[in-house]
Amino acid sequence: MSRQAREKSETGIYHVMSRGINRQDIFHDKEDSERYLETLMRVKEKQDIALYGYCLMENHVHLLIKEGKDGLAAAMKSIGTAYARWYNWKYDRNGHVFQDRYKSEAVDKEAYLLTVVRYIHLNPVKAGLAKNPESWDWSSCRAYYEMSPYPLGLTETEFTLGILSENKENAISLFREYMEEANSDQCLDHDEKKRRSDGEVRQEIIRLMQGRNIQNINSMPKEERKAILRNTKAIKGTNYRQIARILGVAPSTIFKA
Numbered sequence: 730m731s732r733q734a735r736e737k738s739e740t741g742i743y744h745v746m747s748r749g750i751n752r753q754d755i756f757h758d759k760e761d762s763e764r765y766l767e768t769l770m771r772v773k774e775k776q777d778i779a780l781y782g783y784c785l786m787e788n789h790v791h792l793l794i795k796e797g798k799d800g801l802a803a804a805m806k807s808i809g810t811a812y813a814r815w816y817n818w819k820y821d822r823n824g825h826v827f828q829d830r831y832k833s834e835a836v837d838k839e840a841y842l843l844t845v846v847r848y849i850h851l852n853p854v855k856a857g858l859a860k861n862p863e864s865w866d867w868s869s870c871r872a873y874y875e876m877s878p879y880p881l882g883l884t885e886t887e888f889t890l891g892i893l894s895e896n897k898e899n900a901i902s903l904f905r906e907y908m909e910e911a912n913s914d915q916c917l918d919h920d921e922k923k924r925r926s927d928g929e930v931r932q933e934i935i936r937l938m939q940g941r942n943i944q945n946i947n948s949m950p951k952e953e954r955k956a957i958l959r960n961t962k963a964i965k966g967t968n969y970r971q972i973a974r975i976l977g978v979a980p981s982t983i984f985k986a
Contacts, residue, residue, distance in 0.1 A: 738835035747831040748789040785867035787926035848914040925966040958986035
C-alpha cells in the first residue's frame with residue numbers, strides 16, 4: 730500500500746510530530762533535551778526555517794515550523810539524523826531513534842495556528858508531567874512568557890503574538906489568557922489511541938511494586954512476582970511488549986501471568 734501524500738501548506742507552516750521508534754523514550758535527561766534543541770537551532774539557522782512553537786515530551790516531539798529554503802522534509806531529516814547519531818553514540822546503541830515517518834498537518838489559518846500553539850504547550854500538563862505549561866522546561870511556552878528559555882532565540886514569538894495585538898505587552902497578556910481558557914483542542918494526533926511513554930508506564934509499575942526497584946522483579950517469590958505481572962496488564966495506554974521491555978522480561982511472560 731502506497732503512503733498517503735502529505736498535505737501541502739499554502740503558508741509553508743506545519744504542525745509536526747515525531748515519535749521515538751516503537752514509542753520508546755528519546756529524552757532521558759537534561760543533556761538529551763538540550764542537545765535536541767541545540768540541533769534544532771543549528772538546522773533552523775542553516776536552512777532558514779522559522780520555529781513558532783515546540784514541546785519535547787519523553788517519547789515524542791511537537792514542532793510548529795515554517796519550512797525554509799530546502800523544504801520541510803529536508804529539515805526534519807537533518808534534525809533527526811543529527812540527533813540520532815549523537816544519541817546512539819551517547820547510549821552505545823545502533824539503529825533508528827525516531828519512527829521513519831513523522832506526522833504533519835498544514836497550518837493555513839491564524840486561528841488554527843493559535844490552537845496548535847496552545848495544544849503543543851499543554852501537552853505536558855495533560856500528560857500529568859507539569860502543573861502548568863510554563864513550568865515545563867522543554868517547550869516554547871517560556872519564550873512566549875519571556876521566562877528565559879533555553880536556548881535563547883530559538884522560538885520566533887513575534888509572529889504569533891502579533892495575531893493578538895500589535896502591542897507586545899498587551900499581546901503577551903492576551904496570550905496568557907488564551908492559554909488559560911478551558912478548551913478541547915484537537916490537533917495532529919488527537920485520533921491516535923492514547924499511548925503512554927516508557928517513563929509514565931514505569932511510574933505505574935513502581936506504584937504497583939510499592940516503591941521497590943523494578944530490577945528486583947526476577948528475584949521475587951514466584952507468586953508475588955506473578956501477581957505484579959498480572960496487575961501490570963491492567964495499566965491503560967500500554968501493551969505487553971512495552972511492559973516487558975521496561976521489566977526486562979519476555980512479552981510471553983506478561984501474557985501468561
